[in-house]
Amino acid sequence: MPIDPVVYNYICSEMRYPANAVIIEEGAKGDWVYVVLEGQVKVKKETPKGFVVIDTLSEGEIFGEVAFLEGEGAGRSATVMAAEGTVRIGILDKEQLIKEYSLMSPTLKAIMRSLPIKVRETTQRICAALVAGK
């Protein structure tokens, strides 16, 4: 997926990660939003039976939006790791995002916030199902 021009305008910094480097750690505080510029990243979740991969993201895909949309210091919902080769990640301008987000009406914000809640719940259920099936 090519990188959306809308996203390009918000990139304020760029990082390179070697294979298997941790980009986001589950549970850590932080609400920066990222975009994959090159390569792939794996979204993993820690379970009592080890890590399970719940998603793989490629070029142009955004991640980190769960913690951002949820706000109020919510911890990261999953670990994101660089897959193979060199992975290039763009970091989006958080100040700008917060400014735009604050312009939304409370109802619209509530709708936006409901998405990450469901992502978190669904992630938990997937993990539970994967662990039960192991």
Added chain:
Amino acid sequence: MNNVNRSVSTAKLLRYKKGEQIFKQNDFGISIYKIINGKVLVFRECEGLEVPIAQLGKGNIIGEMIFLLKGVEVRSASARALEDSEIEVTHPKQLLEEYEASAPILKLMAETALNRLVRMNTFLDRLAVNEQEKREHFKAGLHFRKNKRRFYRKKVNLACKYALRKAPRGCDVTLKGSIKDISMSGLRLEIPSMNERVMSHEIGEVFQVETVLPNEKQLKLICTLVRSSKARGCIDLGMTYAQLNEGTRKTLGFFLLPA
């Protein structure tokens, strides 16, 4: 469901009794529901299974996915009241306009979360269906740890009767033989050499073979003769099933399970 307040034009307060459905997967509808009081279960319906997605309470919003998809799709999940609940329903015309006018980056983020959710829900459906199948296999005794193959060819010695399925007039005789081994795809039949003199045993011909399994289950099999070889005083016939109905498949499958 009890309509409490009809005077408010944009938002209506509805009351749902415990167990009542709020909306159904695959329905059209763009309204957004806000839980004022109570508890709601959001779940997916997949191959007759209910796969829970989220249990939500006071202040949570449901039905927003279709709003973000701009109502062009059908509802991706169903919702049901888990206890008596009060829910505010809004037709989101104004909200839709506001959403359209908001920063494209935020819309993109919402879409990203939405796509992820849809992808994960499908994944969860698959996991739930797999799990259900496993449970059913376990119940049917089809689950075992040591062997991955479900069915085996079994050596047996079963007396049987067989006849040509479409016998020409005057040749509609039933002969005796014994099944020496049997699998889910075919069987090996041993017959006395003299049988050949009574009836033709041409490759390609279709026979009906009847036997009783050691567990006293009757088995009627429609088989095509695919191989014939002479041995001492008898003929060895290789047959494959021309058709196998569900009942026969089950009976046979159960019999062929490794001990």
